[in-house]
Amino acid sequence: MTTPAHPVSLFALYRLCFVVGVFSFGGGITAWFHREVVKVRGWMTDDEFFSGYSLAAILPGVNSTNMAVYVGQHLRGAIGSITALLGLLSAPFVIVIAAAAVYHHLAGLPGFAAVMGGIAAAAVGMLFRLGMMSARNAHRHIPSAVALAATFFAIGIMQWPLLPVLLVLAPLSIAASWPRKTDEKTAEAKPADEKSPPEGSGNA
Protein backbone atom coordinates (compact mmCIF):
# COMPACT_ATOMS: atom_id res chain seq x y z
CA MET A 1 0.00 0.00 0.00
CA THR A 2 1.41 3.34 -1.02
CA THR A 3 0.55 6.97 -0.67
CA PRO A 4 -1.90 7.77 -3.47
CA ALA A 5 -0.46 9.65 -6.42
CA HIS A 6 -3.26 12.24 -6.52
CA PRO A 7 -4.27 14.14 -3.45
CA VAL A 8 -7.49 12.85 -1.97
CA SER A 9 -10.37 15.16 -2.83
CA LEU A 10 -11.94 17.04 0.03
CA PHE A 11 -15.34 15.84 -1.07
CA ALA A 12 -14.24 12.19 -0.88
CA LEU A 13 -12.78 12.83 2.57
CA TYR A 14 -15.95 14.56 3.76
CA ARG A 15 -18.15 11.80 2.37
CA LEU A 16 -16.13 9.05 4.05
CA CYS A 17 -16.15 10.81 7.42
CA PHE A 18 -19.84 11.57 7.08
CA VAL A 19 -20.70 7.90 6.54
CA VAL A 20 -18.44 6.78 9.38
CA GLY A 21 -20.02 9.48 11.56
CA VAL A 22 -23.56 8.31 10.83
CA PHE A 23 -22.71 4.80 12.00
CA SER A 24 -20.38 5.67 14.86
CA PHE A 25 -22.53 4.08 17.55
CA GLY A 26 -20.94 3.27 20.87
CA GLY A 27 -17.64 4.88 20.00
CA GLY A 28 -15.86 1.79 18.66
CA ILE A 29 -15.77 3.14 15.14
CA THR A 30 -12.02 3.40 14.69
CA ALA A 31 -12.09 -0.05 13.12
CA TRP A 32 -14.39 1.18 10.38
CA PHE A 33 -12.15 4.16 9.79
CA HIS A 34 -9.17 1.84 9.46
CA ARG A 35 -10.98 -0.40 7.00
CA GLU A 36 -11.99 2.46 4.72
CA VAL A 37 -8.85 4.58 4.93
CA VAL A 38 -6.21 1.84 4.85
CA LYS A 39 -7.70 -1.29 3.34
CA VAL A 40 -10.34 -0.10 0.89
CA ARG A 41 -8.92 3.23 -0.24
CA GLY A 42 -5.21 2.85 0.51
CA TRP A 43 -4.93 6.47 1.63
CA MET A 44 -2.61 5.57 4.50
CA THR A 45 -0.40 2.65 5.47
CA ASP A 46 -1.04 0.52 8.54
CA ASP A 47 1.96 2.11 10.21
CA GLU A 48 0.73 5.63 9.59
CA PHE A 49 -2.73 4.77 10.83
CA PHE A 50 -1.69 3.09 14.06
CA SER A 51 0.89 5.76 14.74
CA GLY A 52 -1.93 8.29 14.43
CA TYR A 53 -4.11 6.26 16.73
CA SER A 54 -1.47 6.36 19.45
CA LEU A 55 -1.41 10.15 19.22
CA ALA A 56 -5.20 10.41 19.08
CA ALA A 57 -5.55 8.26 22.18
CA ILE A 58 -2.84 10.02 24.16
CA LEU A 59 -3.75 13.64 23.40
CA PRO A 60 -6.68 15.25 25.20
CA GLY A 61 -10.01 15.07 23.45
CA VAL A 62 -12.12 12.36 21.93
CA ASN A 63 -10.35 9.53 20.11
CA SER A 64 -12.61 9.57 17.08
CA THR A 65 -12.42 13.32 16.45
CA ASN A 66 -8.69 13.36 17.08
CA MET A 67 -8.32 10.50 14.63
CA ALA A 68 -10.33 12.42 12.02
CA VAL A 69 -8.10 15.46 12.54
CA TYR A 70 -5.02 13.27 12.14
CA VAL A 71 -6.25 11.55 8.98
CA GLY A 72 -7.34 14.87 7.49
CA GLN A 73 -4.01 16.50 8.30
CA HIS A 74 -2.12 13.60 6.81
CA LEU A 75 -4.07 13.71 3.55
CA ARG A 76 -4.69 17.41 2.98
CA GLY A 77 -3.22 19.50 5.77
CA ALA A 78 -5.29 22.04 7.72
CA ILE A 79 -8.21 22.11 5.32
CA GLY A 80 -8.24 18.31 5.40
CA SER A 81 -8.51 18.28 9.19
CA ILE A 82 -11.39 20.73 9.13
CA THR A 83 -13.15 18.75 6.41
CA ALA A 84 -12.74 15.43 8.21
CA LEU A 85 -13.91 16.85 11.53
CA LEU A 86 -16.97 18.49 9.99
CA GLY A 87 -17.74 15.31 8.08
CA LEU A 88 -17.55 13.21 11.21
CA LEU A 89 -19.67 15.50 13.38
CA SER A 90 -22.29 16.97 11.03
CA ALA A 91 -24.67 13.99 10.92
CA PRO A 92 -24.44 13.14 14.65
CA PHE A 93 -25.02 16.82 15.46
CA VAL A 94 -28.42 16.77 13.77
CA ILE A 95 -29.31 13.24 14.88
CA VAL A 96 -28.53 13.78 18.57
CA ILE A 97 -30.77 16.86 18.71
CA ALA A 98 -33.55 15.14 16.78
CA ALA A 99 -33.30 12.19 19.17
CA ALA A 100 -33.50 14.47 22.19
CA ALA A 101 -36.63 16.08 20.74
CA VAL A 102 -38.40 12.71 20.42
CA TYR A 103 -36.58 10.88 23.21
CA HIS A 104 -39.64 9.87 25.17
CA HIS A 105 -41.21 8.21 22.14
CA LEU A 106 -37.95 6.56 21.15
CA ALA A 107 -37.24 5.05 24.56
CA GLY A 108 -40.72 3.54 24.57
CA LEU A 109 -40.19 1.59 21.34
CA PRO A 110 -39.98 -2.14 22.01
CA GLY A 111 -36.51 -3.46 21.29
CA PHE A 112 -34.91 -0.02 20.97
CA ALA A 113 -32.55 -0.54 23.87
CA ALA A 114 -31.68 -4.04 22.64
CA VAL A 115 -30.77 -2.83 19.15
CA MET A 116 -28.60 -0.04 20.53
CA GLY A 117 -26.90 -2.36 23.02
CA GLY A 118 -26.19 -4.93 20.30
CA ILE A 119 -24.73 -2.33 17.96
CA ALA A 120 -22.48 -0.96 20.66
CA ALA A 121 -21.25 -4.43 21.61
CA ALA A 122 -20.50 -5.27 17.97
CA ALA A 123 -18.53 -2.05 17.64
CA VAL A 124 -16.44 -3.12 20.63
CA GLY A 125 -15.71 -6.41 18.89
CA MET A 126 -14.43 -4.46 15.89
CA LEU A 127 -12.22 -2.43 18.19
CA PHE A 128 -10.79 -5.61 19.76
CA ARG A 129 -9.89 -6.88 16.32
CA LEU A 130 -8.13 -3.65 15.45
CA GLY A 131 -6.23 -3.71 18.74
CA MET A 132 -5.02 -7.21 17.93
CA MET A 133 -3.93 -6.15 14.45
CA SER A 134 -2.06 -3.19 15.81
CA ALA A 135 -0.39 -5.40 18.40
CA ARG A 136 0.63 -7.95 15.82
CA ASN A 137 2.03 -5.32 13.49
CA ALA A 138 3.99 -3.70 16.28
CA HIS A 139 7.69 -4.29 16.60
CA ARG A 140 7.95 -7.90 17.49
CA HIS A 141 9.92 -7.76 20.64
CA ILE A 142 9.29 -8.47 24.28
CA PRO A 143 9.34 -4.87 25.62
CA SER A 144 6.49 -3.98 23.25
CA ALA A 145 4.43 -6.89 24.45
CA VAL A 146 5.11 -5.87 28.04
CA ALA A 147 4.15 -2.25 27.29
CA LEU A 148 0.87 -3.38 25.70
CA ALA A 149 0.00 -5.69 28.57
CA ALA A 150 0.94 -3.09 31.20
CA THR A 151 -1.16 -0.40 29.47
CA PHE A 152 -4.14 -2.70 29.24
CA PHE A 153 -3.77 -3.78 32.86
CA ALA A 154 -3.44 -0.23 34.20
CA ILE A 155 -6.25 1.36 32.17
CA GLY A 156 -8.55 -1.53 31.28
CA ILE A 157 -8.44 -3.56 34.50
CA MET A 158 -7.29 -1.20 37.25
CA GLN A 159 -8.91 1.89 35.66
CA TRP A 160 -6.06 4.10 36.78
CA PRO A 161 -6.01 7.64 35.32
CA LEU A 162 -4.32 7.88 31.95
CA LEU A 163 -1.84 10.67 32.57
CA PRO A 164 0.33 9.11 35.32
CA VAL A 165 0.20 5.74 33.57
CA LEU A 166 1.48 7.33 30.37
CA LEU A 167 4.18 9.29 32.16
CA VAL A 168 5.60 6.03 33.45
CA LEU A 169 5.02 3.68 30.52
CA ALA A 170 5.62 5.88 27.47
CA PRO A 171 9.25 6.84 28.23
CA LEU A 172 10.10 3.23 29.11
CA SER A 173 8.49 1.88 25.96
CA ILE A 174 10.12 4.51 23.75
CA ALA A 175 13.52 3.88 25.31
CA ALA A 176 13.10 0.17 24.68
CA SER A 177 12.33 0.91 21.02
CA TRP A 178 15.32 3.20 20.50
CA PRO A 179 17.28 1.79 17.58
CA ARG A 180 20.47 0.07 18.68
CA LYS A 181 23.13 -1.31 16.39
CA THR A 182 21.57 -4.75 16.46
CA ASP A 183 18.29 -3.20 15.37
CA GLU A 184 19.68 -1.41 12.33
CA LYS A 185 18.56 -4.18 10.04
CA THR A 186 15.01 -3.99 11.31
CA ALA A 187 15.07 -0.23 10.90
CA GLU A 188 16.27 -0.50 7.32
CA ALA A 189 13.70 -3.13 6.53
CA LYS A 190 10.95 -0.75 7.54
CA PRO A 191 8.44 -0.24 4.74
CA ALA A 192 8.19 2.49 2.19
CA ASP A 193 6.56 5.12 4.36
CA GLU A 194 9.98 6.35 5.41
CA LYS A 195 10.65 7.37 1.86
CA SER A 196 7.41 9.24 1.36
CA PRO A 197 7.77 13.02 1.43
CA PRO A 198 6.75 14.80 4.61
CA GLU A 199 3.02 15.26 4.44
CA GLY A 200 1.39 18.60 4.83
CA SER A 201 4.52 20.62 4.15
CA GLY A 202 2.86 22.08 1.08
CA ASN A 203 -0.05 23.28 3.14
CA ALA A 204 1.98 24.60 6.00
Added chain:
Amino acid sequence: MRDDPLIQLILVIAPLSLLAIGGASAIYAPLQQQTVDVHQWLTGREFIELFAIARVTPGPGSMITTLIGWKVAGWLGALVATLALYIPCSVLCFAVARTWNRYRGSKWHTAIENGLRPIGAGLMIAGGVGMLRIENSGWLAWIVAFIVLAIMTWRSMTHPMLLLAVGAGIFLAARAVS
Protein backbone atom coordinates in the same frame (compact mmCIF):
# COMPACT_ATOMS: atom_id res chain seq x y z
CA MET B 1 -21.55 40.45 28.08
CA ARG B 2 -20.60 37.75 30.54
CA ASP B 3 -24.28 37.08 31.11
CA ASP B 4 -24.77 36.09 27.48
CA PRO B 5 -25.67 32.38 27.60
CA LEU B 6 -23.49 31.64 24.56
CA ILE B 7 -20.43 33.15 26.25
CA GLN B 8 -21.28 31.22 29.40
CA LEU B 9 -21.45 27.99 27.40
CA ILE B 10 -18.02 28.62 25.92
CA LEU B 11 -16.53 29.47 29.31
CA VAL B 12 -17.86 26.26 30.82
CA ILE B 13 -17.18 23.84 27.98
CA ALA B 14 -13.99 24.95 26.22
CA PRO B 15 -11.66 24.26 29.18
CA LEU B 16 -13.09 20.74 29.44
CA SER B 17 -11.87 20.04 25.91
CA LEU B 18 -8.27 19.95 27.02
CA LEU B 19 -9.16 18.14 30.24
CA ALA B 20 -10.50 15.13 28.39
CA ILE B 21 -7.35 13.11 28.78
CA GLY B 22 -7.97 9.46 28.08
CA GLY B 23 -11.27 10.16 26.38
CA ALA B 24 -14.39 12.04 27.27
CA SER B 25 -15.17 10.09 30.43
CA ALA B 26 -12.98 12.56 32.32
CA ILE B 27 -15.27 15.49 31.58
CA TYR B 28 -18.67 14.21 32.73
CA ALA B 29 -18.19 14.92 36.43
CA PRO B 30 -17.04 18.54 36.01
CA LEU B 31 -19.62 19.07 33.26
CA GLN B 32 -22.41 17.91 35.52
CA GLN B 33 -21.17 20.08 38.35
CA GLN B 34 -21.01 23.19 36.17
CA THR B 35 -24.27 22.77 34.29
CA VAL B 36 -26.46 21.36 37.06
CA ASP B 37 -25.09 22.76 40.32
CA VAL B 38 -23.39 26.01 39.34
CA HIS B 39 -25.42 27.34 36.39
CA GLN B 40 -28.60 25.33 36.96
CA TRP B 41 -29.22 25.02 33.24
CA LEU B 42 -30.80 21.63 33.80
CA THR B 43 -31.71 19.25 36.61
CA GLY B 44 -29.64 16.24 37.57
CA ARG B 45 -32.27 13.99 36.08
CA GLU B 46 -32.21 15.85 32.78
CA PHE B 47 -28.44 15.55 32.72
CA ILE B 48 -28.65 11.77 33.04
CA GLU B 49 -31.29 11.68 30.31
CA LEU B 50 -29.18 13.74 27.90
CA PHE B 51 -26.22 11.54 28.74
CA ALA B 52 -28.22 8.46 27.75
CA ILE B 53 -29.39 10.08 24.50
CA ALA B 54 -25.87 11.06 23.50
CA ARG B 55 -24.70 7.52 24.17
CA VAL B 56 -27.27 5.73 22.02
CA THR B 57 -27.07 8.11 19.07
CA PRO B 58 -24.19 8.10 16.58
CA GLY B 59 -21.23 10.29 17.35
CA PRO B 60 -19.07 10.70 20.42
CA GLY B 61 -20.85 10.34 23.78
CA SER B 62 -19.38 13.73 24.62
CA MET B 63 -22.02 15.23 22.32
CA ILE B 64 -24.03 15.58 25.50
CA THR B 65 -22.53 19.07 25.41
CA THR B 66 -24.36 19.66 22.12
CA LEU B 67 -27.62 18.82 23.87
CA ILE B 68 -26.82 21.05 26.82
CA GLY B 69 -26.16 23.91 24.41
CA TRP B 70 -29.43 23.15 22.68
CA LYS B 71 -31.32 23.27 25.98
CA VAL B 72 -29.67 26.55 26.98
CA ALA B 73 -29.88 28.48 23.71
CA GLY B 74 -31.48 26.45 20.91
CA TRP B 75 -29.70 25.54 17.68
CA LEU B 76 -27.15 28.32 18.01
CA GLY B 77 -26.40 27.16 21.53
CA ALA B 78 -25.95 23.60 20.26
CA LEU B 79 -23.51 24.78 17.61
CA VAL B 80 -21.53 26.94 20.02
CA ALA B 81 -21.35 24.18 22.63
CA THR B 82 -20.19 21.63 20.05
CA LEU B 83 -17.49 23.89 18.67
CA ALA B 84 -16.38 24.86 22.18
CA LEU B 85 -15.82 21.20 23.02
CA TYR B 86 -14.14 20.01 19.84
CA ILE B 87 -12.10 22.97 18.61
CA PRO B 88 -9.48 23.27 21.39
CA CYS B 89 -8.50 19.60 21.39
CA SER B 90 -8.65 19.44 17.59
CA VAL B 91 -6.28 22.38 17.23
CA LEU B 92 -3.86 20.72 19.62
CA CYS B 93 -4.16 17.41 17.79
CA PHE B 94 -3.62 19.15 14.45
CA ALA B 95 -0.47 20.89 15.66
CA VAL B 96 0.96 17.66 17.04
CA ALA B 97 -0.01 15.66 13.93
CA ARG B 98 1.64 18.19 11.63
CA THR B 99 4.86 18.25 13.60
CA TRP B 100 4.73 14.49 13.88
CA ASN B 101 4.33 13.86 10.16
CA ARG B 102 7.00 16.38 9.27
CA TYR B 103 9.68 14.40 11.06
CA ARG B 104 8.60 11.02 9.72
CA GLY B 105 11.64 8.93 8.90
CA SER B 106 14.03 10.36 11.46
CA LYS B 107 15.48 7.99 14.01
CA TRP B 108 13.78 9.42 17.07
CA HIS B 109 10.46 9.55 15.24
CA THR B 110 10.67 5.85 14.49
CA ALA B 111 11.60 5.10 18.09
CA ILE B 112 8.71 7.14 19.49
CA GLU B 113 6.34 5.64 16.96
CA ASN B 114 7.38 2.10 17.79
CA GLY B 115 7.35 2.84 21.50
CA LEU B 116 3.89 4.41 21.51
CA ARG B 117 2.34 1.84 19.27
CA PRO B 118 1.92 -0.98 21.80
CA ILE B 119 0.58 1.61 24.24
CA GLY B 120 -1.96 2.71 21.64
CA ALA B 121 -2.94 -0.93 21.10
CA GLY B 122 -3.30 -1.45 24.85
CA LEU B 123 -5.48 1.67 25.11
CA MET B 124 -7.62 0.47 22.22
CA ILE B 125 -8.37 -2.87 23.87
CA ALA B 126 -8.80 -1.22 27.28
CA GLY B 127 -11.24 1.23 25.67
CA GLY B 128 -13.30 -1.67 24.35
CA VAL B 129 -13.43 -3.28 27.79
CA GLY B 130 -14.41 0.08 29.29
CA MET B 131 -17.28 0.41 26.83
CA LEU B 132 -18.56 -3.06 27.66
CA ARG B 133 -18.44 -2.05 31.31
CA ILE B 134 -20.47 1.13 30.67
CA GLU B 135 -23.01 -0.59 28.43
CA ASN B 136 -23.92 -2.69 31.41
CA SER B 137 -25.52 -5.42 29.35
CA GLY B 138 -23.46 -8.15 30.99
CA TRP B 139 -22.20 -11.31 29.39
CA LEU B 140 -24.28 -10.94 26.23
CA ALA B 141 -22.28 -7.87 25.19
CA TRP B 142 -19.06 -9.85 25.67
CA ILE B 143 -20.41 -12.70 23.56
CA VAL B 144 -21.39 -10.35 20.75
CA ALA B 145 -18.02 -8.60 20.90
CA PHE B 146 -16.20 -11.92 20.60
CA ILE B 147 -18.45 -13.20 17.81
CA VAL B 148 -17.69 -10.03 15.85
CA LEU B 149 -14.01 -10.41 16.64
CA ALA B 150 -14.12 -14.00 15.35
CA ILE B 151 -15.92 -13.00 12.14
CA MET B 152 -13.42 -10.24 11.46
CA THR B 153 -10.49 -12.54 12.10
CA TRP B 154 -11.91 -15.09 9.71
CA ARG B 155 -13.24 -12.63 7.08
CA SER B 156 -11.40 -9.38 7.53
CA MET B 157 -13.31 -7.48 4.85
CA THR B 158 -16.80 -8.17 6.21
CA HIS B 159 -18.75 -4.93 5.97
CA PRO B 160 -19.04 -3.12 9.31
CA MET B 161 -22.74 -2.53 8.79
CA LEU B 162 -23.29 -6.27 8.60
CA LEU B 163 -21.34 -6.72 11.84
CA LEU B 164 -23.40 -4.07 13.63
CA ALA B 165 -26.55 -5.78 12.35
CA VAL B 166 -25.32 -9.12 13.73
CA GLY B 167 -24.91 -7.47 17.14
CA ALA B 168 -28.37 -5.90 17.03
CA GLY B 169 -29.88 -9.21 15.86
CA ILE B 170 -28.33 -11.21 18.70
CA PHE B 171 -29.54 -8.70 21.27
CA LEU B 172 -33.06 -8.72 19.81
CA ALA B 173 -33.11 -12.52 19.75
CA ALA B 174 -31.94 -12.69 23.36
CA ARG B 175 -34.64 -10.21 24.32
CA ALA B 176 -37.30 -12.28 22.56
CA VAL B 177 -36.16 -15.46 24.31
CA SER B 178 -35.99 -14.04 27.81
